[in-house]
Amino acid sequence: MASSPLGHPTRGTTGTNRLRRNDRWIAASDAFRRASDPLVIDLGYGASGVTAFELATRLAKVRSDAEVIGFELDPERVATARRQLEDVRAGRTSFAPDLRVSFARGGFEVPLAAGRRPAAIRAMNVLRQYDESDVAQAWRSMTARLAPDGMLFEGTCDEIGRISSWADVSPTGTPVRFTISLRLAELEHPGIVAERLPKALIHRNIPGERIHDLLVDLDREWERAAALSTFGSTQRFLAVVKALKDQGWPVLGDRTRWRLGELTVPWSAVAPAAH
Template sequence: MGKPTGKPIGEVTRGTTGHNRLRRADRWVVAAHGRSLRSATRPLVVDLGYGASHTTTLEMFLRLRAICPSVEVVGVEIDPARVAAAKPYERPGLSFTLGGFELPVARPPLLVRAFNVLRQYGEAQAWGYWAMLSERLAPGGMIVEGTCSEVGHRAVWAGLDRSGPRTLTLSARFDSFERPSDLADRLPKALIHRNVPGEPIHAFLRDFDRAWAVNAPLSSYGSRQRWIAAAETLAGTWPLAERPPLGGRSRWRLGEITLPWSSVAPE
């Protein structure tokens, strides 16, 4: 996989970023894909559209290096000024380059993180870019594509492989919402306009709100216990991941829930 030539594919984003904004997604990546990174030879990870600052790419690099010392991370940005500003922070295993969805890297990546980059596109375009990124993955590779709030306290992301979307994860700090459906504004572009009656994602969020309400008495023990109980209630009717690394109490206690994409895929 050589570096593509020509104009980068995509549009410049707002570039909003900040320290620890993507910590929730990185924590999930370590749990869900740490083993595959450690078992790979020279695993390459791409942080696509890292924004106006190198910060979240550097944080991802440090988190992944802690569990896989051989990992290489490349931050890809479509704005030349942002790339130039990030260059001084390069170090062995971490680099920044100009590009877009074409992924101008030397070899197929095992993992691509793309956060807050598809919000400005239409649903059809988002599906197209998902397909483009999937085609560029290494065998067994994954994409983590999603959106988070300004400070990262509410986030939703899809996990994709070369065949398409496989999982959907909702993650939130317990004091950042009143009910789980508040996370609807962070849904991936492929789902955000499908949150209407008759669509599976709407039914899921409705049932999540009900499970949250039913377990309101547990609030006296803290929102974490209420979230765990709501997840256990939901698992009776929805195919939540119920065992590590994607599910179970160890993940639920973090304010995180993962379920198969097929259960919420658009009608």
């Protein structure tokens, strides 16, 4: 247990299935699937431990040996999550009683015993109240704890998990990918993700910045593909992704991911301009 955990308390907002899109991304990641120790950290899980339980449940479907540890700065939140875990163990919830989950006090320093290094650290909605200038150091603090092939997934989502985005950050603290993940049904326009960009990008959604260019192009192609709504929002989004690729955007992944409402590009494609 850390005596002085690093970081500032979050608002604690959480909710059932709020982070399902990010759960799915982590479960499919090489960092998790190929890990010798498939330990995943849910950092800053909030006022309830539910996101850690959900993450562990989804990861266990991919690897039965997956383990999740939730870290929070506030000891009261840790105590609450441990009480919830008691209910899980007693079979009083919908989660498996033997779910490999635990909770402890900690922050960006990720205080793990016996020199363990996690395959992945998830820090969603943690940096929202920080200054943009604080992001790089926070990334470095967290990624310093990763396994050599591990990954930090840091980003933001809305309160019900329909709009989200995140950065994949390597063990060196260098961001490598940026992903937008949207619930396509009833989506008015994909540029709404501007409200839920990671802290490193949210203030860069202005003319002259690449993230602004991407969101402008995304919305424009969404409007151009409006006629495809007859065939469903998924077909419309697939057309948008193809159009972006045709324009030269270095879109990663394939239709399997795009159909989920995901758009991933190398971080270099949206990296903030130097000032």
